[in-house]
Structures are given as structure tokens and as C-alpha cells.
Amino acid sequence: MIPIDLNADLGEGFGRWRLTDDEQLLSVVTSANVACGFHAGDAVTMRRVCDLAAARGVRIGAQVAYRDLAGFGRRAMDVPPAELAAEVAYQIGALEVFARAAGSRVSYVKPHGALYNRVVHDQEQAEAVVDGVLLADPALPVLGLPGSRLLEVAAKAGLPAVTEAFADRAYTDEGTLVPRHVPGAVVADPSVVAARSVDLARSGRVEALSGRPIEVRARSLCLHGDTDGAVALARLVRGRLEAAGLRLEAFA
Template sequence: MTHTVMDLNADLGEGFGRWSLTDDEAMLAVVTSANVACGFHAGDPAIMRRVCDRAAAAGVRIGAQVSYRDLAGFGRRAMEVPPEELADEISYQIGALEVFARAAGTGVAYVKPHGALYNRVVADPGQALAVARGARLAGPALPLLCLPGSALHQAAAELGLPTVAEAFADRAYTAEGTLVPRRTPGAVITDPAHVVRQAVALARDGQVAAITGETVPVRARSLCLHGDTPGAVDLARRVRTALGEAGIGLEAFA
């Protein structure tokens, strides 16, 4: 089933101190959901507060983008974290962001893993269950934004947590419907026309062309664009315009 309405999400707040990576204000004028870094791979209290304030003012849904504790590696390095410790760290990150979301007059609406953790919980049931347990402790009804059919999707279902299926406009897919690892050439799609075509195909047709050429079904309610890629804001605007022209409305998931 494809959707005539799609959520558009992006990773925001990915800076630290004086260092800034994402153009949060500009992206908040385009997306419907903001995955806000919670301090473990990027982000600090001032950035988290500022992004929450701006997201609330723009009517954009706030999500906690949780990660392994890896500031130096931007959360993209594989790590071995005991499940009990990981669950606590997930709850901790969500709770930290919730303070700033509430101060802005709203709240954390969903949870999305970042980087190496996102990739790990696609196929690792133990780590996936830890993430789901951490999310449930922070909020029993918090949806998990994840790859459809992933181990995290299954773990959330086991614990009674809602899930939202996510697809990626600017990442290459394998024939199995998973993301091509970032270390593989072509894993991140940089051609704007390609990104726009893939976004429309995912939203309108529920499918994507794998890096090896196969057509792969991918049914999603939310579409991700990365805020840290060159020209991210302009690309997001182009995707939003193309979705509208294809008859796809943009609205945050319930």
C-alpha cells in the first residue's frame, strides 16, 4: 500500500558547541518531522533547546534521535554496548530532549536511532530489544521510526510499541530492502535528480531501484532526507515540490 500523504523527516541539531553541521532553521521550513540529536552523537543542551523552540514554532513534530555514545565518531562507529546499559542510555537521551520539548510547549513525539545503531537494529534482535525497552521506559506509546521488516520493528511489536515505517530518498538500497553500508561507493545518493526520482517512487509507488538494479518494494509512511549532505536544504525543497506535483501531501504521522 502506498500513501497519498507522506511525512518528511530530517536529522537536525547535529552540532556541538561552536561547531554546526545542519541548517536547522531552513530545514524546519521544509520538513514535517525533526529528528533531534540528543547529545550522544551530536547536539548539546543549547542546541537541543534551540531546535525544539524553532520546531515548535514551525509546527514540526519533534523526535529523539538516539545513538551510541560516540561524539568523536558521530555515532557511525560500531560499538558493543550491553543491552541493559543501552536501554538506559536510550531512555536518558529521550528524557533529556523531552525537557526542552516541553519547555517549547510540545513533547517528544517519536524515537529514531542514528547511524551505527540504526544499522545494527535492522538485524540484531538483542540490540533492537534494548532500544525498544529504552523507548518504552521513556514513554509507553512513543512510536519508533524504523526500517520496515527490521529487528527493531519486530521488537517494538513484541513490547506493544507503535512503529512508523521509514524510507530514504538519498540512500541506496540493497536487493533485500536494506540500506547499502555507507562505506560502499554509491551508498549516499548525491545526484539531486536521482534523489527526487527515488523520493517520488517511494512515496507514490512504494518501491525503489536497488543499487544492483532490482525493483524492491518499500512501503513507508515517512521519508528521510539527511540534513548534513551538501545542498541539503535546496534538495529537501526540491523533494517537497516534486512530491506535491505527484499528488503526495506532506503531513506528520499521527
């Protein structure tokens, strides 16, 4: 059986406002990308999600981002490298407190939103993110897009570089994510998302938005927790993966 990790972005509420159904999603996924307070999340939310994840044996990952609560971390920002490195380390450290209090630990790091897309091509920003990870813990795996500058820099720095794919996002012919403002960027049909999940996990291939088949080999599959029907979709995807003979297993 081929092992595959299933991750989701969780803890993306703030104060009284909740965006993701963390408790239900944590009964499905094997890894949780927990917002660390810069694009979403707060201390109470982080602690609650870490407690729930630890109780279910789900790996806890630090979902680091630009400091952009108003824009949900999806707006392009220019942050000096030294500042970005410090802020990445700060976010990991904050989550680590709650993870350890829950009897677990931060097991990996994944950038969010605009930062995630920026470090696919931007060498300087990728190096800053890796510098921040190294400052927090020089053994933490980094989760990112196959072929990205981020994973190249992480691997050169001696960090485990883990590739991921998106079952519910459209791809360009170059293997990058289609920007969200482009029609069709988010795949909404649950049956299509489930089928794409199996294809990605078994063959490492997916159809780009243009219709062209491309290679996207990944150890982890991501589902967005902030989409409509996220819990039902996650359950459907997990069921299809297991029915196809794939073993759900965290990478860290």
C-alpha cells in the same frame, strides 16, 4: 491524496560547530529527528531546535545513538543491553525537557547511524532500544527500516512501529541500506533523489544499487541534513512530492 511524512536529522552540531541548517530545514520537513547529545548535539542546540520546531508545528523526534561523539555515532559498538536501554531512555528524557519547554513534546524515537543499522538484524540490541523507549514513554512511536528487528520488537511491545525510506541512500537487494564506505551508497544527484522520493511515496518501490527493483513501503521519507545542499534538496523533494499529488503530513 496520499499522506507522507518528510523527516530530517537535525541539531547535529556541538558547541560552536554547526553541521545542519536547522532553521531552513524546519521550514520544509514535517518531522525533525533531533540529536540528543550522544552522537551530536548539546543542551543549547537541543533547546534551540525544539524552539524552532515547535514554532513551525514540526514534530520533534528523539534521534538516539551510541555514545560516540568522535565517530558521529557511525562506529560499531558493543553496549550491554541494560546500559543501552538506560542510555536510550536518558536521551529521550533530555530532549523531552526542551520539547515541553517549547510547548511541544517528543513525538517519536529514531535510532541513528550504527545503532540504526545494528537493530535491523540484532534482536538483543533491538530489544534494548525498545526497553529504553518503554522506560521513557510506553506510547512513543518508533521509526525504523521496514522488516527490521527493531520494528518487530516495538510492535510486539505495543509501540506504534512506523516504517521509513531513504530517498538519498542506496539499497541492497535485501532492502537494507548500502554501507557508506561502498561507492554509490549516497545518492548525490538531486533530480534522482527527487524522482526516487516520488516513487517511494507513490508505489513503495525503488531501484536497488544492483539495478533490481525492490519493495520499500514507508510512511515517512528521510533526507540527511548533513549532506551538501541539504536545504535546496529538501525543497526540491517536497515540491516534487506535492506536485505528484502527495500530501505532506507528520505521522505522529
